[in-house]
Amino acid sequence: MASRKTAHRQPAHRPAPPKQTSPEIDALVQEIIGRVADKWTMLVLEALEEHGTLRFSRLGELVDGISQKMLTKTVRQMESDGLITRTVYPVIPPRVEYELTELGRSLGEAFCGVWVWAEKYHKRIQKARAVFHEKELARAS
Numbered sequence: 001m002a003s004r005k006t007a008h009r010q011p012a013h014r015p016a017p018p019k020q021t022s023p024e025i026d027a028l029v030q031e032i033i034g035r036v037a038d039k040w041t042m043l044v045l046e047a048l049e050e051h052g053t054l055r056f057s058r059l060g061e062l063v064d065g066i067s068q069k070m071l072t073k074t075v076r077q078m079e080s081d082g083l084i085t086r087t088v089y090p091v092i093p094p095r096v097e098y099e100l101t102e103l104g105r106s107l108g109e110a111f112c113g114v115w116v117w118a119e120k121y122h123k124r125i126q127k128a129r130a131v132f133h134e135k136e137l138a139r140a141s
Contacts, residue, residue, distance in 0.1 A: 035081065037105060040066055040074045042114075045100070048084065049108045053099040083107060 007119065021029075035041055047062040048054060054062070060071050075098055078084045083104035088094040100108065118125075 032081070035077060035113065038074070040070055042069070042077060042111065044074050044078065045083070045104060045108050045111070048098060048100045049105065053097050056096050056098065059098060078104070 023071075036045075043063045043066070044059065047059055051058075051062065056071070056075075058068060059075070060068060063071065064076070075084060075086065079086050082101055084098050084100055087097045087099070089097075
């Protein structure tokens with residue numbers, strides 16, 4: 001069997017993780033990743049970043065496919081994490097608006113790289129998926 005030579009690339013510069021963290025920080029990081037990796041949180045974050053302060057109904061229109069129940073759950077969780085503020089105006093019918101906090105904007109900046117990465121590599125991902133699908137079809141027959 002012939003051996004393959006592979007080119008070794010230097011990893012992109014990124015901050016090294018701390019050598020030791022507290023269990024509290026580890027738990028917080030895992031919890032936050034679990035929440036923000038949720039597609040609805042990311043889409044609400046994106047809508048608020050692009051459109052600014054939004055009423056609940058408009059936010060629901062901008063986040064395609066989200067149910068009212070899921071939007072309510074998502075914005076409540078984001079509010080509890082300090083990512084958005086909820087302002088209720090004492091009018092009839094009640095008017096409720098949502099806005100990103102500084103913390104929410106900083107999270108959006110951190111995850112903006114995912115969109116940049118997806119845009120840069122989407123054709124390669126599509127090609128890899130097509131190759132995988134062809135292999136799966138060949139295996140099945």
